[in-house]
Amino acid sequence: MKNEIHKHLKFRIGEEQCKHEFKLFYKEEYCCKKYCYDVYEFDKVDSEQLFDLKVEKIMLYYNADVLTKIDYYFKPYLHTKLKVWIEQFIGVAYEQKLINNTYYCSWYIGKYYLILRKLEKEKRIVLSYQKRKKL
Template sequence: MKNEIHKHLKFRIGEEQCKHEFELFYKEEYCCKKYCYEVYEFDKADNEHLFDLKIEEILLYYNADILTKIDYYFKPNLYTKLKVWIEQFIGIAYEQKFINNTYFCSWYVGRYFIILKRIMNNDQITLSYQKRKYI
């Protein structure tokens, strides 16, 4: 059941940047610990849905032209629905915490992490699918 979540994700960790190069807009360079990433915004996010929930924005993080992280942004009222959908595929989050006004739920799927983050008093929630836990 855990692997079925991949059927709903448009992007795959490990994909080369050239697969979507004409649909991406360069946003910034982001460095974390010893790695640097080129961050791109996906141009067609307006028409994208995940579990039938409308995606507001998609950011793709590339290291050496290889996709290592995807951030999906949603409206904050979808937090509970999104968490329930993920739990149906993966199970209960192995880590749930509240730090610095932010809720975190983390799941480990094979070699990758799915992290759902909701910052209080913010107009978006973030679902991250990533190779390393801290990017």
Template structure:
């Protein structure tokens, strides 16, 4: 059942940047520990959905032109629905915690992590799909 979640994801970790290069807007360079990433916003997000929930924004993190992390942004009222959808595919989060007014739920799927973050008093929630836990 865990592999079923991949059917809902438009982007795949390990894809090369050239696959979507004409739909990307460069945002910034982001460095974390010893790795640096070129961050792009997906330009065609208007009609994007994940688990039948409207996506507000998508950020793609590339290291050496290889996709390493995807951030999906949603409206905050979708937090519970999104968490339930993920739990239906993967199961209960192996880690749920509150750090500095941020609720974090983490799932491990094969070699990758799915991390759902909701910051208190913020107008968005973030669902990250990434290769390493800390990016």
């Protein structure tokens, strides 16, 4: 079941930027530890969905023109639906914790993570898809 989740993900870690270059809007450079990333917002259509849930915004993180992380933004009321949907495919989150008023749920998918973040007072929740690393 874990591999079936990839059918629902529009982007793949390791894809080159040129695959989507005409649908990307540059936002900023983001540096973390020893790496810098070019962050782009994906120019989605209004009906963009992931797991049958409406996506508000998609941010793509590229390092040397290679996709390394994807953030999908959703309305906060979809948190429970999104978590249940992911658990149907992958199983119960291997880690759930509260850090600095942010609730995290994390799942392994092979050599990647899905991380669902919900800030207590934020107007969106974020689902990140990235290579394994610590929160």
